[in-house]
Amino acid sequence: MIFSDTKTFVTGDRVERRLAAILVADVAGYSRLMHTSEEATHARVTALLTNTVLPAISGHGGRVIKSTGDGFLAEFPSAVDAVRAAMQFQGGVYKLAIPDAPDERILFRVGIHIGDIIVGTQDIFGDGVNIAARLEGIAEPGGICLSSSVFDQVHGKIGIEFADLGARDLKNIARPIRAYAVVPDGSSATTPNGGVMPAPLSAPRFSIVVLPFVNIGDDPEQEYFVDGVIESLTTDLSRIYGSFVIARNTAFAFKGKSPDVRQIGRELNVRYVLEGSVQRNGNRLRINVQLIDAETGNHLWAERFDKPLADFFDMQDEIVSRLANALDAQLIEAEARRAGRSPHPDAMDLYFQGRAYWNKGMTPEYLTQAMDFFERALALDAGHVDAMVGWATVVASIAGSFASDDRAAQLAAAETTLTKVLSMAPRHAWAHLTLGAVQMFTNRAAQGIGECERALTLDHNLADAHACIGMGKYFAGRAEETEAHILEALRLSPRDVHAYRWMQFVGIAKAQLGADIEAVSWLRRSIEANRNFPLAHFHLAEALALLGQLDEARAAAKAGLALQPDFTLRRYRMNALSDNPAYLAGRARSAEGMRLAGVPEG
Structure with missing residues (x-):
């Protein structure tokens, strides 16, 4: 909810500005409630605003600048007053919601920020207003989310606890904003007027x-x-x-x-x-x-x-x-x-279900399920950055594992999405990591390694970034360096859900170096960690065939084809991921091993 649609008030040649505490509130799930019962929802929201919300705001020295039907923008001269008003009306709204069925409850999300505002004739403008609106967007239903500037003013002055949410990348806000959530003291919190505000209806996700x-x-x-x-x-x-x-x-x-x-x-x-x-x-x-x-x-x-x-x-x-x-x-x-038990899943519920399927493995079935959940999340919230990154990750994985003939278009779409994400959330480590993989899959290994290194500066625990760097090294013809990066990833996360992919990276690198016995060992470890990754079976078949163990090689190829029946040597040969001579030589050797193992030409 960004407020910016009226003229600025000018005194002479000067734009009027002032420092203010800005409060933005919005009804959680308003569109769904209106779709279910339009007139009743409108009447209930109007009654809450008139009888509960507006008295709390005016009682603490605030004024409502504008209403948006499902929410409002208010200004206070004091951060303490803004938080006290929010506590009061959130407590009142919560009490009134208790008798309603969970999916019929009307609850507000609230964001509060202190900022320098531009004063219009009937409105206020500025980055401070936008930040308050974005903070409201990450608050839970019934919750209050503050910026660090508000927290610094109210901490120790109001008898409530705060949860540190860390630095958040907010949509269309250039710098990360440190955010705090109001936490009830015990099972309930006392409002400034002596009433009791029960704990929120449900704890925040994650x-x-x-x-x-x-x-x-x-x-x-x-x-x-x-x-x-x-x-x-x-x-x-x-x-x-x-x-x-x-x-x-x-x-x-x-x-x-x-x-x-x-x-x-x-x-x-x-x-x-x-x-x-x-x-x-x-x-x-x-x-x-x-x-x-x-x-x-x-x-x-x-x-x-x-x-x-x-x-x-x-x-x-x-x-x-x-x-x-x-x-x-x-x-x-x-x-x-x-989320799977929720009768009305929202975008975040769907995102978590998509991530869970992505974590299961890279079979066509799991990838399709993950893609479906991410796309459903984006249908509800087109700007959901995590779902956007999840979608791009699945698309890049399909293209990078030779599961599609439309690889170039898929990778271009993934890169466009990730670029958009990073314009909105430049510190999103997973987005940098996935962009790095896309660059590696499009003959830009050095650039991709750089993106993965950026991801590690943002999250030094991101073991997958170390593994992705190892993958980039054999694309760049430096396969002898791959194993060290994978070992570092395994040191940080030895039982990682994605460790099977990392082990496969070493297996391919060893095969590129002609070390087929070591390649077999790593590829078998990959399959033991997760039998649902087709490419590991195909590369194991290749290495076994090159060692002359043709019966085992054919069995491995058969296992891969059971997971990905449309894999062919034609598709594999057509989709080289690098033009490095060492990589191409290793790849030609790999294709020959797969041919000997019985992988179809296609």
Whole structure:
């Protein structure tokens, strides 16, 4: 919701400007509600604005600048007053919504920012207004989202807690904005007028608190290490696009306590809790972690790290990277399961389901399912950057794995989409990574490696970027360098859902170097990690055939064709991904091995 449609007020030759607290609110799911019951929805929204919202705004010194039917723009002289007004009317609106069925509830999203505004005759303008509108867009239904400039003014002055959402790339806003969400204190929060505002109806998606790990032992150095892991992990999880991570200071309030995780979920309004313990046993350090559903108390995932003692800082970095990568995949799977139960999935629900299918493997079936969910998400929200990146990733993967005859057009479409994403969200690490892959698939390996390196500067845990660099090296005729990059990716995320692709990269690189025995070893590891990747079977068939093991080679080719029946040598030969001589020579050798293994000419 961007407000910019009336004339600017000019005093003489001077444009009038002033600093103000700007509040933007919008009804969540307004189009769906209007489609279901147009007149009733209009009447209910009008009653809420008249009886609940406007009195709270005027009572705290604010004024409504304009109404948009499903929302409004308001101005306050004070950030504290703006937040207090929002707390008051959000609490009132929530109470009125409780008796309604979940899909019939009318709830507002609110964004608040302090900015220098241009004053019009009947409107206000400026970047500050646009930022408030974008903050409203990332707030949850019933929630309030603040910029850091507002947080700095209200923190410690209002009896409420805030969750640090990290730096966010907001649509059409040039720089990342650090955002905060209002979190109820306990199961309810007190409004400025003494009323009670219950906790929001549902915790934000991808929301998690990392509790202090239990230190089993009395070694103070180990205690510092444990606290460092939690602090770094909290920071790194907040870099996951779309995540909602409770700030470290709030999480550390639970140190030394053993509260019920469901109570923590209600108090902090999060869906997931990560807890764990650290124990030193001689020269080894053992860390156990559990991811828990805060609504049910059910354990969703558990992991153990058992490592020899080394430099504590190196160990901390490695453990945090492994946890962040594993949690990213586990949280996506959990959110996809929730979304699958939703009777009215929104764009984010559909995005999570698309990511879950993408994580399963690269069979035509899974890729089609992932594409379908991403396209459905974009049909609901054409500017959903994560769904745009997901769509481009699937398109590039189909083209890059020789599953299409329209490869050039597909890769061009993916690049156009990714370029658009990066114009809106320039710090989107996954978008940089996918753009790098597209460039590698279009004979621009050096440029693609550079994009992957940019992705790593934005998210140093992005193991897939290390692997993609390894892929780019054999496109560039430097296959001897590929293995080191894959080993680094596996160090950061040894059980990654995409590790099967990385292992295949090494297998192809080894085959390019004529090291067929090593190629077979890596390609078999790839297939063991995920049997649903056709290209790994075809390259295994090639390497086995070149070693003279024709029966096993034919069996591997048959397994690949069962997954991708339309794969042919004609398509493989026609779609070289680089013009590097070493790459082309290795590719010719690869095609000969596939021919010997019985891959059809087509």
